[in-house]
Every structure is written in C-alpha cells, then in structure tokens.
Amino acid sequence: MVEEYKVVYEGGEGEIIEKKSRFIATVVPVDTEEEALTFIEAQKKKYWDARHNCSAYVIGSKNEIIRCSDDGEPSGTAGKPMLEILVKEEIHNALVVVTRYFGGVLLGTGGLIRAYQKATKEGLNKSIIINKSLGYQLEVNTDYNGIGKIQYIIGQMNITTVDTDYTDEVTIHLLLPPRDLDCFQKKVIEATNGKAKMLLKDQVYYANILGETVIF
Structure with missing residues (x-):
C-alpha cells in the first residue's frame, strides 16, 4: 500500500x-x-x-x-x-x-x-486537495502517572492524536505512520517501565482537513 x-x-x-x-x-x-x-x-x-x-x-x-x-x-x-x-x-x-x-x-x-x-x-x-496518509490505529492505555511521559513522546514524534478518554485510567487513540510504529512503542515501554498497554488496530488512511483529522 x-x-x-x-x-x-x-x-x-x-x-x-x-x-x-x-x-x-x-x-x-x-x-x-x-x-x-x-x-x-x-x-x-x-x-x-x-x-x-x-x-x-x-x-x-x-x-x-x-x-x-x-x-x-x-x-x-x-x-x-x-x-x-x-x-x-x-x-x-x-x-x-x-x-x-x-x-x-x-x-x-x-x-x-x-x-x-x-x-x-x-x-x-x-478545489480542496489533501494528503492521504497510511497509518496504524493504536490505543495506549495508561495510569495518570504515565500520561505526561506519553504525551511528551507524542509531541516529540509529532504523532496524530484522534481522541483521549479519561476515566479511572487514560486511553489515547493515535494514528501512526508505519515507519514510526516500532520506535514509538519502544519509547512508551521504556518511559512507563512497561506499565502502559498498547492495542494495535487496523491500518487506515487519514488526513488533516482544515485542522481536523479525518479517517477514511
């Protein structure tokens, strides 16, 4: 693809x-x-x-x-x-x-x-011309102690955040280019001492349209 x-x-x-x-x-x-x-x-x-x-x-x-x-x-x-x-x-x-x-x-x-x-x-x-990018949907689940470290990695690597759920824990829904997946996962494991849980989901195409992330 x-x-x-x-x-x-x-x-x-x-x-x-x-x-x-x-x-x-x-x-x-x-x-x-x-x-x-x-x-x-x-x-x-x-x-x-x-x-x-x-x-x-x-x-x-x-x-x-x-x-x-x-x-x-x-x-x-x-x-x-x-x-x-x-x-x-x-x-x-x-x-x-x-x-x-x-x-x-x-x-x-x-x-x-x-x-x-x-x-x-x-x-x-x-016309409106956009760049469609291939990415993995990744859910990262962490406690409140780990959220700051993970958000720092997200900002450092310029990863797209789709949504964040705050309950007794925090679940961050991300989109990552295939080339960044392994690096991001390793950094999260190191930063949280393996406490953060990551669920890899489907590959999709996505784009930033007028400041909003759209998944195709």
Whole structure:
C-alpha cells in the first residue's frame, strides 16, 4: 500500500478567458472509471451548447487508470495537456472537465495547450486537495502517572492524536505512520517501565482537513 498520496477531497470550478474563448474547468473526486464517464456525460448535457468538453482523469494511488479526451480539439492540444497537470501535481482520484465556448479567434496549437493547462490549474486552485496518509490505529492505555511521559513522546514524534478518554485510567487513540510504529512503542515501554498497554488496530488512511483529522 502507498504510504501517502494526494487526492481531490472537494472539487471546484475555475474559469479563464483567452482571446474571447471561455474555458470552464470543473474538478471532481472520482474513485472509479464509471464515475468519471458518468460525470463527463453529465457535463456534456449541462454545457450542450459549448464547442468542446475535454477531459482528463487519474484513478488509483498508483495511477492504475489514466485517460484523456480532446473532444474535437486538435489532437494533443487539450486532454493530454490537462492530464499532464494532474500527473505533474501528483494528484490521484481526480477528474477535470474543461468546457470551451469558442470566442471566434483561433488560438493555435500552443495557445490551446496553454489555455487548457491554465484552466485546469484554475480548477485545481478552487478545489480542496489533501494528503492521504497510511497509518496504524493504536490505543495506549495508561495510569495518570504515565500520561505526561506519553504525551511528551507524542509531541516529540509529532504523532496524530484522534481522541483521549479519561476515566479511572487514560486511553489515547493515535494514528501512526508505519515507519514510526516500532520506535514509538519502544519509547512508551521504556518511559512507563512497561506499565502502559498498547492495542494495535487496523491500518487506515487519514488526513488533516482544515485542522481536523479525518479517517477514511
């Protein structure tokens, strides 16, 4: 499994004007090719009077599915340049559709490439892009004498705390990258003389979104 990758969490819409042609870029998150194709068809119906609805999408944490379409523009001037932006920015599970209303002035090959890439970037700028990180869920149970030591280790290693339960003892719910798991466990054992109990749970993907930890 990939330890970290960028995805579109919330799509957005951006627009540019180039020599009277209007380019509307719509970005959405997609998990399957079926979702992507359904959305592309919906955009074509929504913007039925537009000259072109070009598209590009990347699906999978390892770019398992990559597709693009010029939708009538000269070959290689729309879909591929749009796709290049997604790949260069290392954004996964994302679809961008750029709708063009022709303004009457020909842009030429270079002009089209620049316009479609600029529109794609504008759409991404209006979207929320997040880093999904692979981590272990770990519960640490300790008495009140050990909580300070454990919290120090958590801060020192920059470990993500999801929640903390205070009863007759303290249970801390954590998310740790695989690379930090062994080191953290050893430090907790040493700091508490083996008194703290640790329960290793599932591997999940998580992200920090607007200051809040979200588990997928």
